[in-house]
Amino acid sequence: MEFRQALEKTLEKLMEEDQKICILDADLSKPNGTAPLYQKFPDRCFDVGIQEANMIGVAAGLAAYGFKPIALSFAPFATRRVCDQIAVSVSYAKQNVKIIGTDPGITAELNGGTHMSFEDIAVLRSIPDMTIYDAVDANQLAQALPQIMAYEKCVYIRMPRKLSYSVFDDQYQFKLFKADVITKGNDITLLASGIMVYEALKAVQILQEANISVELISVNTIKPLDEETILQSVKKTNHVVTCENHNVIGGLYSAVCELLSSKYPVKVDAIGIKDRFGQVGKYDDLLKEYQLTKDDICQAVKNNLNK
Amino acid sequence: MDMQKIAKEIRGLTLRCVASVGQGHLGGSMSIVDVLTVLYYKQMNVDVKNPKMIARDRLVLSKGHAGPALYATLCHKGYISLEELLTLNKFKTNLPSHCDMNKTPGIDMTTGSLGQGISCAVGMAIASKLAKDQAYIYCIIGDGESQEGQVWEASMYASQKQLDNFILFLDNNNMQIDNYTSKINSLINPKLKWESFGFFVQSIDGNNIEEIDQAITKAKQNKGCPSMIILNTIKGKGVSFIEEAGVSNHSMPITTEQLAKALEELK
Known part of the structure; x- marks a missing residue:
């Protein structure tokens, strides 16, 4: 739908x-x-x-x-x-x-x-x-x-208006202000929002094959952040990549950095728009243009882990 | 009820309110005292004991910087004490320079960013029609404020929705901070403008109590479209040194000596 x-x-x-x-x-x-x-x-x-x-x-x-x-x-x-x-x-x-x-x-x-x-x-x-x-x-x-x-x-x-992919099944229960842990993992925390959760989920599957265990968290509210869920995961993995369909300035990456810099400082890498304007293009072309694809996410995860 | 006398008393309270902090938006406050007097002492269905009364008439002071005049009126009416009136702009006050509905009893909308209050008033007029509560929604905008595009967006939509429970006032004092409004960006002919937007427009002496009262009564009888009452006013009306300050009276200092002299003049 x-x-x-x-x-x-x-x-x-x-x-x-x-x-x-x-x-x-x-x-x-x-x-x-x-x-x-x-x-x-x-x-x-x-x-x-x-x-x-x-x-x-x-x-x-x-x-x-x-x-x-x-x-x-x-x-x-x-x-x-x-x-x-x-x-x-x-x-x-x-x-x-x-x-x-x-x-x-x-x-x-x-x-x-x-x-x-x-x-x-x-x-x-x-x-x-x-x-x-x-x-x-x-x-x-x-x-x-x-x-x-x-x-x-x-x-x-x-x-979005027209996209119709599914991330969550019929059993899913949304709770306002709570983030959802979509896949459990120990090596790295992948924090994604909006449409990037779907892209990140695809990346997690690829990374699994490379024996990288990813904890994918859907950050549903960028404000307020579900600090508890995020901190719990990051304290376990000590590695973080954020994924957002937004400028990395002022969005999810910023919000996560603001949280972690004071409560649990670790290096955070970002998938997102790197301070650029938009342009015409089909969805898949734009994913590639702004380096938001599953492959870009996989690379960012590997870079963060020095792999 | 002697509304002339009440208006003078509210002018005095407005001066005392601003003088309590030494400086403030005197010009545009004094120019609207007469319409506030008629609204709160004759035309509006409000209850001082129940400021949030359901189905009350509401006033949105879209030119929110004229807050001191409205605070003085609410004080005269009994919503706030004289002691509180003299806390304007003091740290932690309930009377900030621009109106705040969450701080001051009797204030119906938070305003101050010009052009926004009129849209909120239109929303309230629509809400009143939905609620079928027979309320009137009043809104005061400034002539300088009318340089904001949102004023015209809201006016178009009020007309589109045939909001005959919406009575808009223009405080047409021909001054703004930087100069005379006609020298900055003129409304040229506000009557023609609002008529062309589909309003029932009356243009009156905005510092004449009787004319204001009659115009509001006429506006209430008008059906099928919103009303505009152009209040041709004098910025700083009622006190010579403020009137004479001209364009400088938008926000000006007032000393204890000037206050005493002004209060004498108002007697």
Whole structure:
């Protein structure tokens, strides 16, 4: 199932159960998959048109009245474009607004550099009280949304629209703010977020054949970090590589380094965007261009282990 | 009720509030005292004993730097004590220079980053329609603030949603920090602008209590579109030395001697 299908199905259920939930779009309800909700809940869906700043403000106003708004746009326009609106009208004002940024990083594909957010996490991570969730697959997203809606503070949800791979099976149970240990291992801790969990999982299988035992952890919330799970693993392996679909400045790598530098200093290597802008390209081409492939991950792991 | 007298008293409290810290946004505070007086003493459905009353009318002071005038009004009304009014901008105060809904009883929205409050007010007006609570949502923006694009985004959408429970005021005092608004980036003709955005627009003497009262009553009777009341005001209204400071009165010092003289002038 595509991420956006899971989004629409889950939101439909949540909106049926909770009359306070509202949807706000900025002329992207069709691409983002919320358009069918306008038929089912015409009173609680608002397409403000192409005005993201106003969308965030209107959401804050609805929240101040006790409603539970969810504002959506492509990731760069839901974050860097409206950073001050989120900082002041939402976070500083303590308003319960949920923000969904779709097609983060390379998943923007053919929309190219203007639409390719490698900085959305960095922009929002320094705002106090902000939670940042990078969705790993559709199954996880469907489980995460009800928990996020039950949490009465601002959460930024980062999700691709069209990808449909699976990382987690039917037995999987998501717990907000908890990281998931996907494979147990002793040699190195691989910390991945969002779509990079899927790539990292492929790398783990290759590394196993080379007798490298990898503990792969899906870091679901980049903020707050599940410090306990991460520290427990790193204290065991003493080696760390992070993998993210985001600039290595300000994202998962930064967050992990901030944690480990004070609590358990070890060398940390990064797979991620090395301070570059985006560009047009198909998913697989962009993985290669920004050195995010399973082979790049394997090499980074070996380098970190001096193998 | 003598609203002229109340407005003078609120002006006096505004001065005392700012004088307690020695400097502040006097000009744009004094210019909106008359509309605040009419709102809180005549037009708004609010309950001082229950500042968070459901279905109350709300005011978003989008030009959040005029907080001292609103604090003075809330103090006069009984939301906050005189003692607290004199804590403006003191460390750990509940009265920061820009309005904070989480600190001050009676403040309906946190504002200060210009252009944002109007969107929040539009969101509240939509919420009120959803809740079917018959509330009016008032919002005050500045003419300088209207240089922010978000003001126009919000105005478009208020009109699109036919928010006749949304009453917007423009504090049209023709001044901003750097110069006269007309010399920096002019609204030229705000009446035409908001009319073309689909608002029911009235342009009045914004320092005239009766005109303000009548305009709000008329705006409440208007159906099917939002209202704009252009308040043609004098920045610093009511005290000669502040009015005479002109553009410099956006944020200016006030000494104990000046306060005493100003309070005398307001008698």
